[in-house]
Amino acid sequence: MNKELARMANQPLKVLLISGNENHKWHNWEENTPLIQEALQSDNDIEVTVSLDIEVLAGDLDGFDVLAFNYCNWHDPTELSEQAKANVIGFAEQGKGIVILHFANGAFNFSLPEAGASDWPEYRRIVPRVWNHHGESAHDEYGTFTVRMLDESHPITQSIATFDIQDELYFKQEGDVDIHPLYAAVSNLTKQEEPLAWTSGYRNSRVYQTLLGHDRHAYAVPEVRETLRRAVRWVARKL
Incomplete structure (x- = not known):
């Protein structure tokens, strides 16, 4: 290994966490952001x-x-700048990692209230399963449910036991990108086991998406914290 590669290997893994917005505070991003960090x-x-x-x-x-x-442009019709869009695509082209947390799967979507020019179809290729406000996307009433691992051999979920969590259980998220489900829970409304986290790919990037994470109770769960740390390492190809 040459000196530059050795230097890079010894650098911390650097994450840019984007949270917001001001109109979407009931998703508790102000409280969640320091907990995620x-x-x-x-x-x-x-x-x-x-x-x-x-x-x-x-x-x-x-x-x-x-x-x-950890962001959704709720009631914000502002279009993401062309430079920002190009940079996200370029980031993925370089093979760097992307993580989508909870309500961020509803961002830049035509179905948002006052979506205006903010709709970005490419985001629905980056994010494999999205919330469609015009469709059947919904969640159980906020409460406690049990999460079961679907793939016990994946680096993100290996040795993670079944756990209980107080959160929103999303279901009927839309998308046709191939996904590899990691864990799931049974919905009180659909009576079916609904996948809650998965991996996928976008261009040269690894993508991890979890539907968990509504508030501080979710991020107090050790298994959520551990799988999130592992997911960041996995999408960065460090795991």
Whole structure:
């Protein structure tokens, strides 16, 4: 290994965590963001930079290994700039990682209230399963449910036991991108086991999406924190 590769190998894994927006506070992103940051940085090899400005994506992303979205442009019709869109696509072309958390799967969608020019079809290729407000996407009443591992051999879920969580159980999320489900729970409404996290690919990037994470109760669960740390490492090809 040459000196430059050795230097890079010893650098912390750098995550850009984007949270918001101001009109969507009932998804508790203000409370969740420091908890997500703390959960990730409890691994000394992970360093998290937080931004509440989605247009941070229009800047220089070369210093980051992973983009993590804890953001939805609720009641914001502003179109993501062309530079930001190009940078996200370029980030994926480089084979860097993408993580989608909970309600971020509803961002840049034509079905959002006052969506206006904000709809970005490419986002629905990046995010394999999205919330469609004009469709059947919904969730159980907020409460406690049991999460079961579907793939006990995947690096993200290996040795993770079944756990209980207080959260929103999403179902009927839309998309046709191939996914590899990791864990699931039975919905009280559909009476079916609904997948709640999966991996996929976008261009050269690895993608991890979880539907868990409504509030602080979710991020207090050790298994959620551990799978999130592993997911960040996995999408960055460090696991």
